[in-house]
Amino acid sequence: MAKESSESRGCWRVLEFYSGIGGMRYSLMKAQVNARVVQAFEINDTANDVYQHNFGHRPYQGNIQCLTAADLDKYGADAWLLSPPCQPYTRQGLQKDTGDARAFSFLQILELMPFLLRPPSMLFVENVVGFETSDTHAKLIEILEKTNFITQEFILTPLQFGIPYSRPRYFCLAKRKPSSFVNECLNSQLIQSPPPLFEHFDTAADEDDSSKEDRQNLLQSCQPIENFLELKNPSSDIAVESVALRTDLSNDAPRTLGKNNGHDEYESLDQYFVHPSLIERWGSAMDVVYPDSKRCCCFTKSYYRYVKGTGSLLATVQPVKRDKTSLKEQCLRYFTPREVGGFSLFSRMSNFFEST
């Protein structure tokens, strides 16, 4: 079947697999490429509710594993965006890789590639660090090579793009010949540049001097956290008052304090304060950042439920001397859902489409 070229249409037709709440689509919009998502695929109906709210389009709800080559051919898509489940490859998980049922649908999509009459010209895959050494990755590269794609692979963190968010991720870009990349010297390579970064910067003990310098330069070039705050910090007086009040609250107390001398900003912020009892118990394990910090840790889905290892907490009172001020006095709060979303969305792929 003859395929109308994207140049003649002037607009890429895009398929978004594993669309979730639409992070890839937001990134595509931010990259300002001339593209249109012609279909999104997602099994989770709650995610689809959010996607529909965000974009006014409800993804196809179903198992990607059941899609056939004919199903995909009918979209005549130029580009595929894929962010398959990462659990089979996470370092903290069992790393069952191709043996994990959650990897099957991605493997199945790859297996369809040689049978497509209208294969995409471009592919973009995102996953966790660890994917690049998996059997699924080997399969991805094998099939892409067999079907005439050139690949460039990267491990990148938002910190490299000025976003104060430490979230190294694996990315694969693929273009089908005769399309080519601008920087051909990166073809068939996995680029990790600058050198590997760590979730907790202060634990990178065995780095040499040059990677320490790279890391420092990287951090300095990031925007401060305060540029990403939806709710600005209240004045110190209000925040200190808040700690006094919260110390009296039991865990079951209502999360809002009601009217407080007309401090509306404080009221909306209140539900995000960390209860002092949690600070007492888990303070030493908390990753605390400040409005002028230029990094924060990756947020997980257990953020708000657990404080240890699930993402950073923000000090709403900037202490004069950080090491001399107790965490309780610093009035810690969680980042709001919009703030968490903002870090993630800013950090995706806008730069790829612009530069490749």
Ligand SMILES: C[S@@+](CC[C@H](N)C(=O)[O-])C[C@H]1O[C@@H](n2cnc3c(N)ncnc32)[C@H](O)[C@@H]1O
């Ligand atoms: C890593 S998340 C992708 C997140 C997405 N990029 C976003 O911005 O929200 C993987 C998504 O794939 C969905 N998923 C997993 N297995 C699937 C399958 N077999 N068919 C369709 N969707 C699937 C999950 O429900 C989840 O939303």
